[in-house]
Amino acid sequence: MAPRDPDAGIRRTITAGLLLAITLLLTLTRIGMIPVPTPAGNATIAHIPAILGGILEGPLVGLIVGLGFGFGSFMGATLPLFKDPLVAVVPRLLIGLVSAWVYIALRKANRRTLTIMIGVLLVLLLAFSYQVGMITLWLGIVVAVVTVGVCVGLLIWLGKEEPGIIALAIAAAAGSLTNTVLVLAMATIRGYFGAEMAWTVGLTHGIPEAIVSAVIVVAVVSAVRQIGSRQRGSRI
Amino acid sequence: MASYDTLRHVSIGQYVPTGSLVHRLDPRSKLLWLMLGIVALLTARGYWVNIGLLLFILGLVRLARLPLRYVLSSVRPALPIITLLAIMQVLFYAGPPGTVWLDWGLVRISSGGVRLMMVSLLRFVDLLCLTSLLTNTTTSGAITQGIESLLRPLSAVGLPGHQAALIVSIALRFLPILGEQMEAIVQAQHARGALVEHGRWAVVANARRAAQLIVPLLVDAYRRADELVLAMRARCYQGGVGRTYLVQLVFTGRDWLALSAAVALVALTIGLRLLPIP
Numbered sequence: 001m002a003p004r005d006p007d008a009g010i011r012r013t014i015t016a017g018l019l020l021a022i023t024l025l026l027t028l029t030r031i032g033m034i035p036v037p038t039p040a041g042n043a044t045i046a047h048i049p050a051i052l053g054g055i056l057e058g059p060l061v062g063l064i065v066g067l068g069f070g071f072g073s074f075m076g077a078t079l080p081l082f083k084d085p086l087v088a089v090v091p092r093l094l095i096g097l098v099s100a101w102v103y104i105a106l107r108k109a110n111r112r113t114l115t116i117m118i119g120v121l122l123v124l125l126l127a128f129s130y131q132v133g134m135i136t137l138w139l140g141i142v143v144a145v146v147t148v149g150v151c152v153g154l155l156i157w158l159g160k161e162e163p164g165i166i167a168l169a170i171a172a173a174a175g176s177l178t179n180t181v182l183v184l185a186m187a188t189i190r191g192y193f194g195a196e197m198a199w200t201v202g203l204t205h206g207i208p209e210a211i212v213s214a215v216i217v218v219a220v221v222s223a224v225r226q227i228g229s230r231q232r233g234s235r236i
Numbered sequence: 237m238a239s240y241d242t243l244r245h246v247s248i249g250q251y252v253p254t255g256s257l258v259h260r261l262d263p264r265s266k267l268l269w270l271m272l273g274i275v276a277l278l279t280a281r282g283y284w285v286n287i288g289l290l291l292f293i294l295g296l297v298r299l300a301r302l303p304l305r306y307v308l309s310s311v312r313p314a315l316p317i318i319t320l321l322a323i324m325q326v327l328f329y330a331g332p333p334g335t336v337w338l339d340w341g342l343v344r345i346s347s348g349g350v351r352l353m354m355v356s357l358l359r360f361v362d363l364l365c366l367t368s369l370l371t372n373t374t375t376s377g378a379i380t381q382g383i384e385s386l387l388r389p390l391s392a393v394g395l396p397g398h399q400a401a402l403i404v405s406i407a408l409r410f411l412p413i414l415g416e417q418m419e420a421i422v423q424a425q426h427a428r429g430a431l432v433e434h435g436r437w438a439v440v441a442n443a444r445r446a447a448q449l450i451v452p453l454l455v456d457a458y459r460r461a462d463e464l465v466l467a468m469r470a471r472c473y474q475g476g477v478g479r480t481y482l483v484q485l486v487f488t489g490r491d492w493l494a495l496s497a498a499v500a501l502v503a504l505t506i507g508l509r510l511l512p513i514p
Contacts (some may be wrong), residue, residue, distance in 0.1 A: 010465050010468060010469070010473065012463050013402055013406075014279070014406060014455075014464050014465055014468070015458070015461045016403045016404040016415070017402065017404075017405075017407045017410065018406065018407070018410055018457040018458075019454075019457065020403060020404070020407035021410040021411050021414050021457070022414060022450075022454065022457055023413055024408075024411055025411060025414055026450070045446050045447070045450055048454075049454070052454065064400070064403060068407065073429055074367075075371070084278075084356075085274055085278070134377060191352055192321075196328075197324070197328065212446075212447060216447050216450060216451060219447075219451050220450075220451055220454045220455060222457075223451070223455045224454075224455060224458045227507025
């Protein structure tokens with residue numbers, strides 16, 4: 001643990017400002033939107049600064065950057081769906097919060113705790129896919145297959161990586177899924193999507209977005225930690 | 237490639253100086269207008285109320301002497317998707333149907349679906365005009381100052397109002413700088429033969445391209461944050477206590493007039509919800 005940073009307050013404020021700037025940049029220029037061939041039109045990476053803010057600077061910064069993401073996606077919206085603040089802004093507030101909390105919960109976990117957690121997650125998700133399968137058979141099968149695939153992948157990966165990195169990746173994926181699930185739920189409640197369409201978009205966008213965010217967040221956090229650990233003041 | 241060249245001019249909407257009455261309003265009253273306007277739009281229900289709101293907002297755009305074509309131009313690239321979505325909304329509408337006009341099993345055209353489609357399109361145009369009424373008539377500096385001034389009372393009740401305002405102003409200040417940085421990254425990667433543009437179907441390639449862009453950008457932002465902390469400490473930054481401002485915002489009579497109009501609009505739309513208007 002590094003000695004306490006006297007500038008912690010200012011640092012947090014400034015970092016939040018810069019993450020907010022990146023979020024606005026990504027949303028307003030639409031660079032953070034990856035075009036994909038689905039009804040929703042674009043997958044996003046613009047929620048990643050919010051996740052990073054939550055993980056590196058705590059829930060409050062995550063909340064503020066998430067608010068900025070919502071605002072940017074509202075202002076830059078080209079679809080009626082995202083010109084509705086209840087869809088564009090409200091769900092985004094929770095991205096940073098969820099990833100911060102998940103990260104705080106998992107930060108200290110060791111390999112065994114993580115294995116048990118993945119096991120519990122697998123059981124819960126399988127129960128859920130059984131429920132879904134009772135209503136729509138093919139959807140239940142798809143959800144179950146995806147669940148098993150993801151959990152097996154995680155377990156194999158757990159054997160190879162450090163627990164710290166896995167905690168980061170899971171927190172990032174959780175933040176990303178928060179975005180997907182809440183936006184689609186809100187869109188369905190407000191009547192822009194039917195339930196079937198929301199499911200399709202959720203599966204085709206949510207999972208790739210979660211994976212991409214996990215990869216990017218791990219890459220950025222390890223790079224940023226390196227900057228922090230370097231001797232300050234002698235960077236010539 | 238061409239799409240990256242304009243990045244350094246990034247702003248939330250372009251300022252269009254026509255010197256109209258709307259331009260001369262205090263940025264704070266325009267920000268509050270936007271918020272109240274959104275509330276009004278979200279509470280409006282039914283065809284006639286939404287059409288009335290649209291006419292009113294178009295009147296405001298006219299008052300600001302903004303060219304309507306310019307205001308609506310940002311939608312043009314998304315028009316095919318919007319049309320597709322609107323059609324799907326009508327065909328696969330699942331809520332209470334009202335009168336059913338056509339029923340082919342999965343596909344059902346009903347008055348409920350058509351109404352939802354019409355109302356969300358109207359609302360979309362309204363919101364587009366409202367946001368550009370703020371951003372096209374106010375410079376980004378004025379918007380920042382307005383936000384800061386609106387957030388200031390928060391410090392009185394113990395919330396970090398000054399910090400929030402500082403975050404917003406840093407974000408807006410660094411937006412063009414980070415935009416330039418991103419342009420530099422893109423061009424450097426181009427020079428090395430990376431980052432070829434792909435179509436909508438090359439999903440993996442597109443995702444990889446975005447990742448290659450955002451990682452160096454974020455790392456650079458963290459480096460900048462370090463430098464900024466140092467610079468602000470060197471200038472004895474102490475937080476918001478006792479800070480003064482060079483340009484003071486003044487609320488005049490026309491600002492109060494604009495605000496009361498906005499409040500009246502919200503009251504009207506809420507009141508009209510109670511009446512049985514289609």
